[in-house]
Amino acid sequence: MGKLTLDDLRKLREAKKSELSRRNNEDHSTQVIIGMGTCGIAAGAKVTLASFVKELDAKGLTSVVVKQTGCLGACDVEPTVEIIVPGMPTVVYGKVDGDTAKEIIEKHIIGKELLDNHIQDKPAIDIIET
Amino acid sequence: MHYSVCDYISDLTHNSIEADTSMIVLDYLENDKEIKVTITDNGKGMSDDKLKKAIDPFYSDQEKKKHKRTIGLGLPFITQAIEQAKGKIEISSSEGNGTRLWFSFNKNELDTPPIGDKANTYATLITYPGDFNIIINENINGKKASLEKKEIFEALGGMANTVEAIKLINQFVSENIIK
Numbered sequence: 001m002g003k004l005t006l007d008d009l010r011k012l013r014e015a016k017k018s019e020l021s022r023r024n025n026e027d028h029s030t031q032v033i034i035g036m037g038t039c040g041i042a043a044g045a046k047v048t049l050a051s052f053v054k055e056l057d058a059k060g061l062t063s064v065v066v067k068q069t070g071c072l073g074a075c076d077v078e079p080t081v082e083i084i085v086p087g088m089p090t091v092v093y094g095k096v097d098g099d100t101a102k103e104i105i106e107k108h109i110i111g112k113e114l115l116d117n118h119i120q121d122k123p124a125i126d127i128i129e130t
Numbered sequence: 131m132h133y134s135v136c137d138y139i140s141d142l143t144h145n146s147i148e149a150d151t152s153m154i155v156l157d158y159l160e161n162d163k164e165i166k167v168t169i170t171d172n173g174k175g176m177s178d179d180k181l182k183k184a185i186d187p188f189y190s191d192q193e194k195k196k197h198k199r200t201i202g203l204g205l206p207f208i209t210q211a212i213e214q215a216k217g218k219i220e221i222s223s224s225e226g227n228g229t230r231l232w233f234s235f236n237k238n239e240l241d242t243p244p245i246g247d248k249a250n251t252y253a254t255l256i257t258y259p260g261d262f263n264i265i266i267n268e269n270i271n272g273k274k275a276s277l278e279k280k281e282i283f284e285a286l287g288g289m290a291n292t293v294e295a296i297k298l299i300n301q302f303v304s305e306n307i308i309k
Binding site for chain 1: 131132133137140141144148203204207247250251254257258259281282285286287288289291292293294296297298300301302305306
């Protein structure tokens with residue numbers, strides 16, 4: 001099988017038009033936001049991001065939005081990930097490696113249960129917006 | 131310091147994104163002797179004074195940052211790595227005219243960091259949020275390849291923000307860069 005081309009991407013988009021239209025009406029309010037500042041990169045946040053994408057795809061959770069952002073302010077516990085799920089408190093988790101990413105998907109996003117041992121309290125004082 | 135050359139690429143390209151850039155060109159050159167990375171942007175640029183301060187870890191350009199950070203480690207990290215590995219670095223910038231940064235490592239130098247995962251790095255940059263375009267040019271021992279975020283997003287259309295699209299972008303990048 002040849003490598004993926006831009007034409008292949010266009011064809012895939014066309015093939016999925018009706019499914020996309022359905023998805024645009026789905027709730028996209030569940031978000032996974034991964035800190036990709038200098039500290040996050042140094043701690044392996046790119047691997048964390050790849051793990052979330054792989055696992056969400058494997059579980060068919062196509063309506064979850066995965067985003068990158070800059071430093072979330074908890075540099076000593078990177079990689080950090082903010083999880084927003086409707087009906088639950090917004091949580092910043094710390095020390096999120098690939099395995100923890102899977103746990104967050106299973107317990108928090110699907111099971112609606114917080115991972116107590118990874119929750120971070122609040123950002124560093126110097127970055128709290130005044 | 132960062133672990134790999136790719137980590138420095140990610141970090142320094144984020145500086146360009148945060149400088150209100152609309153276009154970034156990332157050139158990756160590798161041969162038997164050296165690895166050279168050039169990042170050019172058309173962002174807000176830096177005055178001579180800011181450029182001198184930029185390699186200070188206790189200086190951060192806070193003007194448009196979401197949080198009021200007082201440290202900025204990206205440039206100090208690469209400067210330190212270059213010094214330790216006897217590499218080279220040059221930054222040129224002027225206010226309103228963007229910034230051009232290049233750094234190079236000697237491949238035969240023991241302290242040169244490993245290259246890292248280029249496919250993952252490029253895909254992560256392409257999917258980083260923001261209204262910017264990025265063109266990534268590779269030249270490895272004379273073999274060339276090029277990726278452009280705008281072309282990829284136009285091909286994916288409405289899919290571009292989905293988990294499935296990120297997975298496709300990862301696959302596209304992995305298959306279209308030089309191994």
